[in-house]
Amino acid sequence: MPVILQNSHVSPEVCLMTIKNTSGRAGQFYMLRPTKVLDPLLGRPISIHDCVDGNCSFLYRIAGKGTKLMSEMRAGDTIEAYGPYGNGFEPVDSDIRLIGGGIGIAPLYFLARTHKAMYPNRVIEAYLGFVEKPFMLQYFRAVADFVYVRVGGYITADVPFEENVINYACGPNPMMKAAKEEAEKKNSKLFLSLEAHMACGVGACLGCTCPTVSGNKRVCKDGPVFLASEVSFE
């Protein structure tokens, strides 16, 4: 079973865990189970925040029971980690803009790193919104060309959606809905990394479906990354 290499707080509510022998692409996620017993039962979907030398790190917010337990684990403990799951972000040779809301910034960092490595001459701008205290800014500053931070309110209001820049958004649903509307107005291409309650993570249970223009899609298997124009918010 995968071993935890380190696990520490980056803020009172947010932790960073590195798990040995895990891998994946930006935008993919793992189902993490912090117990060996039957409660909590299901894995928790957590995006890959970075991956270096075959060890992925995960940035997670203590939201409830499962993430609380995760936050109490220590280096050397083992954790059930199933994945990598999902399609991940499609790397495109273009300037890109990252739009992150709260813990939604987690997968965007890995995307930024991957994009910079593949297309070093392309511009990466990060628009990061937080309800309270921002976190992980230094990470984004190290890799993005421009980092804009907002505390409170909607970060999407500040993003200059443009036709020739591709946008990637991850955050709470209302933020993503707003991003979709803004992007469509400006005719700007936008990818969303969606959230949904999940049971299996592999496409077997149909617990995570979201309606799209081409019918129901499974967030875990067909996503979590979708072109915003295809997603039908309820």
Add this chain to the structure above:
Amino acid sequence: MPVILQNSHVSPEVCLMTIKNTSGRAGQFYMLRPTKVLDPLLGRPISIHDCVDGNCSFLYRIAGKGTKLMSEMRAGDTIEAYGPYGNGFEPVDSDIRLIGGGIGIAPLYFLARTHKAMYPNRVIEAYLGFVEKPFMLQYFRAVADFVYVRVGGYITADVPFEENVINYACGPNPMMKAAKEEAEKKNSKLFLSLEAHMACGVGACLGCTCPTVSGNKRVCKDGPVFLASEVSFE
């Protein structure tokens, strides 16, 4: 929540855990819960194996889910420990004989230490039976005047029950039943520390009752130590 001071194997199947700020008399027990989640749900009754400077130690066999989890805990972890529960052994100014079967030896060590401290001139003999490899013998040798060990078969067959020596037995039910029969034949006084599945440990649920000559008794509250002559084995 009580902190674990140390936890280590004394044999592949048996561990010794010391928990800070716990207390009690020989023959009493704690309900230990190795998780903060809802599975396993109930505390596990484990006898006090020793108590030094306000820290009790517990000798336990990995029997199932709960004790397995206990065995994986480490110094510094916290554990839910409720107790001390039960009546414990009554110290008597007499020569005594301890009869332990397998992990049943756990509470007898503390009894021996207490007895030696109170009545240093009294003789303590320990008859310890094991299915396979014996464990903790050095502990008993340090405090008892005589230690007899049997591997396989019934230890009770080897115990010279005598009228003027008080016997204390703890072990699997068939052993205790045999001890009772032998002791009665020889008119020798015998105390038994009984086992029963428990839910509450405080006498509230009636889950642990055993039939006695004076009606049902709660093993957790009225016991776990009973005069053998009062216990009615089914």
Add this chain to the structure above:
Amino acid sequence: MSRLTTNLLGIQLKNPVIAASGTFGFGKEYEGYFDPSVLGGISGKGLTLHGSKGNSGIRVCETPAGMMNSIGLENPGVAHFVKHECHVMRSTGAAVICNLGGHSIEDYVKATQMINDADIDILELNISCPNVKEGGMAFGMCGKTAAEVVKKVKAVTKFPLMVKLSPNASDISEVARAVEDAGADAISLINTLLGMRIDVRSKKPIFNNVYAGVSGPAVMPIALRMVHSVCKAVKIPVVGLGGISSYTDALEFIMAGATAIQVGTATFANPFAMPQIIEGLEKYCVQNKLENISEIRGIINK
């Protein structure tokens, strides 16, 4: 009046948290952990007319996030209760609920008459114990038999009558309506769900009775659903229980329509469960600016 004060059948409970029958003795066993006077009420161990030694063999075992019991209503009998235990319960300072089981309608009626001499607040009629061979749950399995015993008991009791329903009933809302029509003043639910475990080593059922009652967090979603549908089916107050182990669990039952809640199995796992739930509800009211917890009662149905 505090934010948690709850009126149940004319009795002022300090708060809506009641110790469930069979899990709290007659009120004194957990005194080492907390003062039972903090509780809204205590439902005592289920009584039967003549008392009983209960079932033989293993009586409790654990299941995933739950437990099973086959106590079989071990109890000292109604006469002993009236003479010795009801004072003990009264001395706790919590409202006193007397839980009564039985094997026949005559037993129930006789016992009810004897309890009239006791100092209690509410009579909780247990027609839902799955662990006794005759009677018990059998009365709670359908509306007709349930109504019959409720009518007879209601005719003789001088206390407010709460009837405890079985989740094993065919249609629990139907049973609820029947007991309401028969004169019940309140309903409590759920008792334990019928379950079974096998010891694979001995190749025998764990319990001598083969089946036993499942309780604890595992059954919480099932209990909540039943409480919700009974709240919609009847007008009398409903006391919800089944797997409650945290104040948010308690809130779910209250939001589904329960007037009060009971806590059973959770206390075994965590002796402080009830005081913690009370504290959690109190804080919730403060944070959400509720003058009384009743403001959110049944809110999901509104």
Add this chain to the structure above:
Amino acid sequence: MSRLTTNLLGIQLKNPVIAASGTFGFGKEYEGYFDPSVLGGISGKGLTLHGSKGNSGIRVCETPAGMMNSIGLENPGVAHFVKHECHVMRSTGAAVICNLGGHSIEDYVKATQMINDADIDILELNISCPNVKEGGMAFGMCGKTAAEVVKKVKAVTKFPLMVKLSPNASDISEVARAVEDAGADAISLINTLLGMRIDVRSKKPIFNNVYAGVSGPAVMPIALRMVHSVCKAVKIPVVGLGGISSYTDALEFIMAGATAIQVGTATFANPFAMPQIIEGLEKYCVQNKLENISEIRGIINK
């Protein structure tokens, strides 16, 4: 013949472990973890005549040692299954069980006729889905309605017919006897238990449908009890499921009388659950010198 070979309605299963409907797609989703050919069988996602988009809103949530789902039978429809999915299932190498739900008797019958063109081994009639508004579980709630649909389906299907029962039925043994009399060749149980959860923050039920189905280890003792009583009530083979997550759980069901078992929720928590159960059963047979697992089937009743 291996120690685990199990004959179910004339079909030779490699072992008695079947993936439960709705938890294993059409057999390919867990290929990254293990080769599905190791399984005794696979029951595919429940189909309906015309297919369905399923329910809106949150569809799964966790409960203590269990989960709830309100998928609402999202499926591509029978025609699509016959054309595209049954070959996929066949290619896994495990026995192919087609799970069929429906909203009306006519639907069930029409769908059954269409499935006659498919390459499957067993038809599993789902009269127990709690998550669809019309039909579904309604058919499985009492013996009379259950028998009616079973009779009509049995008359037209060319495959062995297994009927999947609902634990929410009034008297599950009565339903079991009724479907046996109506011509069912086997029975599987349990489907999910009706439950509910409330989001205390939004003060609304978690699920748009309010109630949803509970599954997973939490329900295991309840499922085992029902399987045991159905095994005693009928002569046809019984396939047991509900909360099985280890080989000892599987043994309990087999010792209670089940011919085979299914595993659902456990696979979500641990993708290797089924291969581990198979391995555990195999070892158990070796250690206990069983030539075939069937030697302990129903042993607690002997």
